Amino acid sequence: MYNFEFVKPSSIDEAVAALGEDEAQALGGGQTLIPTLKQRLARPARLVSLSGIAEMKGVGAEGGVLTIGGGTSHATVAAEAAGSYPALAALAGNIGDPAVRNRGTIGGSLANNDPSACYPAAALGSGATIVTNAREIAADDFFKGMFTTALEEGEIITAVRFPVPQAANYQKFEQPASRFALVGVFVARGGDGVRVAVTGASEEGVFRWSEAEAALASDFSTGAIEGLSVPADGMIADLHGSKAYRAHLVGVLTRRAVSAAS
Amino acid sequence: MIQVKMTVNGKEKSGEVEGRTLLASFLRDTLGLTGTHVGCDTGQCGACTVHVDGVAVKSCNMLAAEADGASVDTIEGQAAPDGTLNAIQQAFQDHHGLQCGFCTPGMVMSAAALLKDNPRPSEAEIRFHLSGNICRCTGYHNIVKAIMAASGQDVSAIAAE
Known part of the structure; x- marks a missing residue:
């Protein structure tokens, strides 16, 4: 690792100022960086x-919306959102793994937008709002393809707001060595209909499976999507799974998620 | 260079680090606490697991500067000052929860973190909790057995494999 200057500000304003320098990089939990x-x-x-x-940490639920500070660890979300948003x-x-969850943060995961990470599926599947030091970005406008987001240079995710759906479930087909999702599907049914977000599958990163969403909106059952499939074109292919295999998993995991959320 | 101070196994320690110095390197190279092992150096294997402010972290995946002011516990602080092993260490010995021993410090530290939150974990819970600790010798069976025994559970019905 090349050396770098390390700074640890205690407020968002100080962090934004520190990131104003050329070639400055924000460090969340560091589990990827x-x-x-x-x-x-x-x-x-x-x-x-x-x-x-401190102002970027913590989980709070109010009026059907769960707000999570951008610097909140996965372990804290797992413990503190269990009552308000169990699927998340x-x-x-x-x-x-447990040690990774103690360090890794939701803001870091979303800002990195790994095409196989879990949180992007939750944010897109829930219709979350990504709050930064400068603005609010709808999840639909945030993810811009593999490892790419709408964040500007030096912009920090300070919080993420999740509207809590009536029912939701995430199904992860784990790649056991990396423990990332080979494919993961987040399904949420809320007041505005059904959202289906898929991670791990597409070369474009996390995406919504709109065909399944439309079918599930009128009939939230596995039967409604029995014959649906996503095209293998544009899926990720590597030694863990072909394009066709991943496309197949999208259908299987969506049906499992719908079944578990029903 | 950055001056850091932390409480390691109950004792105040300080030293100078670069921005890039990993916590594992600081513990091993500066403080001489070589019980924390660096296996993969990629955050996968868990041999470098220590506790920072009471929770398990991979010390090869955390900067030493991030631990400034923290309380750090390593494998060296697990036994009593006279060398008497703690319950988890003793159970690893009794049930032969190791072969080459390289992963053992991380296994013991992960097990300690688990038992703090969940004093009587099931076998499935132990295996799930150890997902970030890789052993390439024993196949986990006796490690799981040792952790069950350390939590006061009867393991006589579990055959050695």
Whole structure:
């Protein structure tokens, strides 16, 4: 790992100022960024730790909306959202492994937008709002393809607001070595209809399966999507699974999620 | 260089680190606490697991500067000062929960974190909790058995494999 200047501000304003320098990079829990730095795939001149910012931590539920600070660890979400949004808590409690969950943060995961990460599916599937130091971004406008988001340089995810749906479920087909999703599907049924978000499958990163959403809106049952499938074109292919295999898993996991959420 | 201070196994420790210095390197190279092992150095294997402010973390995946002011517990702090093993360590010995021993410090620290939250875990809960700790020798069976025994559960019905 190349060396860098390390700073640890205690407020969002200080962090934004520290990120104003050239080649500054925000550090969440570091569970992806530190391995990336070790491989010298990134070379920031300055690393701005967000872990000392108290105002970016915590879970709060009010009026059917769950708000999670951007610096909140997966373990905290798993424990504290269990009552208010069980599907989200279960997703958080199955990311990586216990030690990773103690360090990794929701803001870090969303900002990284790994095409196989779990949280992007929850944010897109729930119709969440990503709150930054500068603005609010709907999840539908946030994810811009593999490892790409709507975030500007130096913009920090300070919180994520999840409207809590009537029913939801996340099904993850785990790649056992990395513990990322080979494919993961988040299904949520709320006042505005049904959302189906798929991670791990597409070369474009997390996406909504609108055909399944339309079918489930009028009939929220596995029968409604029995004959539906996503095209294999554009799916990820690697030694763990072909395009066709991933496309097949999307259908299987969506039906499992609908069944579990029914 | 950055000056860091932390409480390691109950004792005040300080030292100078670079921004890039990993907590595992600080513990091993600066403090000489080489019981924390670095296996994969990618955050996968869990041999470097320590507790920071009471929760398990992979010390190869955390910067030393991030632990400034924290309380850190390592494998060296697990036994009593006279060398008497704690219940988890003793159970690993009694049930032969190791073969080469390289992963053992991380296994013991992960087990300690589990038992703090869940004093009587089921076999399935133990296996789920150890998902981030990789052993390439024993196949986990005796490790799981040792953790069940350390939590006061009867393991006589579980055959050795």
